[in-house]
Amino acid sequence: MLALLAVLTGCGSEDPDEGTNGVGRLPAAEIEKKARKAAESAESVRLSGSVTSQGRTYRLDMRLKGNGGLGEVSAKGGPHFELLRVDEDLYLKADEDFWIHQEKGGEEPSETDLEAARKLEGKYVKVPPGDPAYRQLSGFTDKDVLLDGLLALQGKRETGDRGEVQGVRTVEVRAAQGSGGILSVALIGRPYPLRLERGGDAGVVELLEWDREFTLRAPQKEQIVDYGRKLAVTE
Secondary structure (H helix, E strand, C coil), X not given: XXXXXXXXXXXXXXXXXXXXXXXXXXXHHHHHHHHHHHHHHCCXXXXXXXXXXXXXXXXXXXXXXXXXXXXXXXXXXXXXXXXXXXXXXXXXXXCHHHHHHHHHCCCCCCHHHHHHHHHHCCCEEEECCCCHHHHHHHHXXXXXXXXXXXXXXXXXXXXXXXXXXXXXXXXXXXXXXXXXXXXXXXXXXXXXXXXXXXXXXXXXXXXXXXXXXXXXXXXXHHHEECCCCCCCCCC
């Protein structure tokens, strides 16, 4: 009888936040604040998913740290390319189709165009800081810029559901009942933001591998070629 009573009373007093970092007990605004603080102080992160901005949808898979980043970017219905930034030096690598698009847009490429594109395929092109594409492309490699924009929720905050992201228990912060964005925050370890559903169906991204070290290194000289003109990858 005593054993049965212990089981029953134990079930009735189960604490869903037992063994967690405790943020699940906080108001939604406080959970969000702690998540942003954890993100800002982190040395590195891997960001992957889709982001819609100014009518264009981009697929990102980027590893970011304080002095740069590396990874892949593809625009829906547009080019696919790799980016690498080390401090202020930004490099772009792409396939033959990408460079043909740069040369001719939708026009039929000539044999000369094809030959030029083949020479650039798989090579790194250093993007000059004065190129109009530099600012937007480098933004994909900037941890602070990306996180500041992505983690912005719009509307009244409230605590949402408990769940998991990549096996880590989470709690949601919902803005405007979800229409202003849903941020899933880790309940284990530091309260990192692990998943974001952007408001207005503007994409879903996962933020993983927080504080996992990786190396940023400029390409070897023989891997770098000069494109010789302005890029138009964001047009």
